[in-house]
Amino acid sequence: MKTSLPRLVRNHRPTTFLRILTHSPRWSSSLSQRPGAAGVTFPGAVNSKFTSALTFEHPSTYPAIPTYRCTSPDGHLIDSTILPCPDALALAMYENMISVSIMDLIMFDAQRQGRLSFYMTSQGEEGTCVGSASALEKGDVVFSQYREAGVFVQRGYKLSDFMAQLFANRRDGGKGRNMPVHYGSKELNIHTISSPLATQIPQAAGAAYALKMQRLQNPDLPPRVVACYFGEGAASEGDFHAALNIAATRSCPVIFICRNNGYAISTPTLEQYRGDGIASRGTGYGIDTIRVDGNDIFAVREATLKARELALKDGGRPVLIEAMSYRISHHSTSDDSFAYRARVEVEDWKRRDNPITRLRKYLENKALWDDEREAEARTRIRRDVLKAFGDAEKELKPPLRAMFEDVYEEMTPEIRAQMGELREILDTYPAEYDVGEFEGGKDSLEK
Numbered sequence: 001m002k003t004s005l006p007r008l009v010r011n012h013r014p015t016t017f018l019r020i021l022t023h024s025p026r027w028s029s030s031l032s033q034r035p036g037a038a039g040v041t042f043p044g045a046v047n048s049k050f051t052s053a054l055t056f057e058h059p060s061t062y063p064a065i066p067t068y069r070c071t072s073p074d075g076h077l078i079d080s081t082i083l084p085c086p087d088a089l090a091l092a093m094y095e096n097m098i099s100v101s102i103m104d105l106i107m108f109d110a111q112r113q114g115r116l117s118f119y120m121t122s123q124g125e126e127g128t129c130v131g132s133a134s135a136l137e138k139g140d141v142v143f144s145q146y147r148e149a150g151v152f153v154q155r156g157y158k159l160s161d162f163m164a165q166l167f168a169n170r171r172d173g174g175k176g177r178n179m180p181v182h183y184g185s186k187e188l189n190i191h192t193i194s195s196p197l198a199t200q201i202p203q204a205a206g207a208a209y210a211l212k213m214q215r216l217q218n219p220d221l222p223p224r225v226v227a228c229y230f231g232e233g234a235a236s237e238g239d240f241h242a243a244l245n246i247a248a249t250r251s252c253p254v255i256f257i258c259r260n261n262g263y264a265i266s267t268p269t270l271e272q273y274r275g276d277g278i279a280s281r282g283t284g285y286g287i288d289t290i291r292v293d294g295n296d297i298f299a300v301r302e303a304t305l306k307a308r309e310l311a312l313k314d315g316g317r318p319v320l321i322e323a324m325s326y327r328i329s330h331h332s333t334s335d336d337s338f339a340y341r342a343r344v345e346v347e348d349w350k351r352r353d354n355p356i357t358r359l360r361k362y363l364e365n366k367a368l369w370d371d372e373r374e375a376e377a378r379t380r381i382r383r384d385v386l387k388a389f390g391d392a393e394k395e396l397k398p399p400l401r402a403m404f405e406d407v408y409e410e411m412t413p414e415i416r417a418q419m420g421e422l423r424e425i426l427d428t429y430p431a432e433y434d435v436g437e438f439e440g441g442k443d444s445l446e447k
């Protein structure tokens, strides 16, 4: 007996669980073409109208997506629709931004002195990171690239945590295995940074899907989103495409936050893409998208608050924020950016507008800040950074055994054998290897 498709559908009674899961509506109830219709109902693009004009769409016929800003360069709020940020939070965000910038200066110099192997600063992008992180809830899950120290500070990562990772000492949660700046924190729900660009973007989409499933199974759980940070250079990776498309089609509650700072090492954006930045791609994937002024911490905060709301609406969906800024620093301590850009360009951006001076002007306008407080805060933070630096530099390295652990959850017999071999080498040539700076010396290794 033949059964028509609608009947099958009608007879199928999905459980509540399944019904919510497949909540994304079909384009329309019927995909057949009505005679004489002005619109097309090809299943691939149902809202398209027929046209007899042979025209190619060209990006230049569309205006560039505007950049949302709610604070003027002299620190006055210009969007009357937003609720003013509580003073205590504005002050905390300001201190967090200067903490990042002071730590950056000290650690950059320390690398130049050879006291740590590598460093990357986030000068000019403190506002994007601190502002967006201030709009997230504690339980929200974060994935980042490497220039997001502000996110870590805003979520409660301590100076001692930064230093333990940078000096790869035994207090480092990552057991000293990663290059400097590859921070991570399970307690703060921030996934550990890894070097391969953009790999975290599809992982973030997957994590957001998992959060959505957890809440479907247990609606009493608090709503959570994933925030995923990456640069405009990383957005050229295939992983960016995979992530945004799967997040859109699976309706995942994830906020993609692109830091567009104008450069990917020596590559300027003109060689990175020819469209209207990264934001214009969001709408192509069917994703709610906004471009914001990354030098305006309140604009970033407001956009992220709103994005979080959207991401949790109707069971979940992705949102894209493109935060515009300028990479004031060299790409890393391995880069001299004056080899490919003019010094004057950098100086101009440093002085003309940056997230720290803009928030400072706002605080001064409200009589919450002045030169005296600035001097006190800078002296205090500098002292705290140097203290954490000194403590971390003196601390022992993790036990040598940590090199062999966590490759798999359990050590395999082969890995155990390699650990034994290392122990034998150290026993045979004690004068060749100084293992005194590693916790427990060679005794952490089993024969």
Ligand SMILES: Cc1ncc(C[n+]2csc(CCOP(=O)(O)OP(=O)(O)O)c2C)c(N)n1
Residues within 6 Å of the ligand: 147, 195, 196, 197, 230, 231, 232, 233, 234, 235, 259, 261, 263, 264, 265, 327, 331
């Ligand atoms: C898959 C991959 N390709 C290349 C690199 C080398 N690399 C490291 S950072 C970087 C530039 C990234 O630029 P962007 O994403 O714009 O971030 P920004 O450094 O400007 O913050 C490149 C090419 C890498 N780490 N991973």
